[in-house]
Amino acid sequence: MLSHPHEVFLEVAQRLSFTKASQALFISQSAVSKQVKALEEHYKTGLFERMGSSIQLTPAGLKLYQKLLQAKQLQQELHQEMSELSTAFAPAMHLLIGASTTISLYVLPPVVSAYLRLHPNRQLSLKNRNSDNILRALLDHEIELGIIEGIHKVSNVTYTPLLTDDVVAVCAAHNPLEHRTLEVHDLLTTPLALREDGSGTLAVLEEALARHRIKLAALPVRVRMGGTEALKNFVRVDSCLAFLPRQAVTKELASGEFSEVKINNFPLKREFNFIQRKGTENNAPYKDFLLFTKRYYSQKA
Template identity: 80%
Template sequence: MLSHPHEVFLEVAQRLSFTKAGQALFISQSAVSKQVKALEEHYQTGLFERLGGSVLLTPAGQKLYQKLLQAKQLQQELQQEMSELSPGFAPAVHLFIGASTTISLYVLPPVVAAYLQQHPQHQLSLKNRNSDNILQALLEHEIELGIIEGIHKVSRVTYTPLLTDEVIAVCAAANPLAGRELATADLLSIPLALRETGSGTLAVLEEALAAQGIKLAALPVRVRLGGTEALKNFVRIETTCLAFLPRQAVLKELATGELKEVKIKDLSLFRQFNFIQRKGTENNGPYRDFLRFTQRYYSQKE
């Protein structure tokens, strides 16, 4: 088992912030500093360079960080193997998972609730960011399992399919576009509200438009908003803009009539939700089990 000071050091090294490490571990910044100082005294060398408000790993800190990542992986593998040999051995498990906004808000909550009900000894921390940021968090070992939209073709990452999702055009009920069917070329003259760069929702729209010879930059974008909820709330009250949102995210609003779907001929907007893992970690027991649990949960709903 990694010692508490080493666990604290790992958190600081991953976040490069004493404050954020304390928040993640639910301890004070002074407690974080105390644990790091104890390690520096033990190893008789500095582990972090403190430059104003920023923190960087020293060469010794970088070496310790890499070794501790390997040790943590071995610890997880040992716990998995001992659990298989001794059914009575059930250590507490803390899963660190990240998911893009749509998945975090609309896909994962019922799965997490069902999973934790079956595994009361487990804990789960969920990072909610756009797809690009979740991929980066995985590569930087902030999370051990991610779920994102699409495939980003990173050689160090494996992709496992979860769900197929549809992105649709919607507008406020009072918008003159409500109930109309548009041609793709009509988008060149309609005010749009879109997600921010790095969003999987935006990426699927850009790819579909490019297939029809239309560049995203040519569209009359009025506003870009970070997050599905922000975009949904904006388009509910803005009666001139059209927005593209995941169907999963607007099921309630479509049912109540607050939002109306706008059909666009010849524009097919489907994307795959995929699990992502660093190559070599696919058989990490708790994360493998959560992945399979999630797949089963949604396969039973089809």
């Protein structure tokens, strides 16, 4: 770190003004002159040449100025390198997080990548299960933070909203259902492929059917698939209609591989929520990740 007289000299040399240097350093002009004079006595040579109302660096002053700039640069580089070493050798912090399938596959990957770039001394384990199993993992202390679909009535869990997504009815291209608009009662005669019990996507569908006084058991469900990707792969080769998160089929709908089938008066929206055990909400690294994720998606909204 440069001495105070050298810092004062640098300010004068950069501004070529004792008055401006004193204003920038919040000290009197006489104090600036005193520090410069002390350096001139130390080096036994003049550092500034007075030319009327202005000043110029002498050859000795210019040499000192150049060397001090190099010293400042080395000081900054050393500080940066020491900070990086401190971070590199800091004990890694391991976050245990769980999320439902849609969140794990389509929502969290870019967030986790950005978060770990910002916190290189942290590690993260992500469990990918359906919403019911993520809630169970939280209650069993397998994870400390979860993200699931909907709200389950569990008294010792707190919920923090993350984002909203649609569930859409889709079929493969060239399916007879393509470009059709259905009524809700048409679902009673349409072969369906659905997610497994415990899936948040399935829960949203059941709730919507209940509003129309239709039970899931009344529908012609040909297959239940455990996982979004498995269901997508089945739809690609079959004539069934499937209900899938929009987040999961954005690319397929854009490319024309899948077609969205409209169903009148049948909105399917779901909320993704963070879940934490009550009393753990202020656990610093998890609170940090929660807030980071909310900011990430609020900026993209």
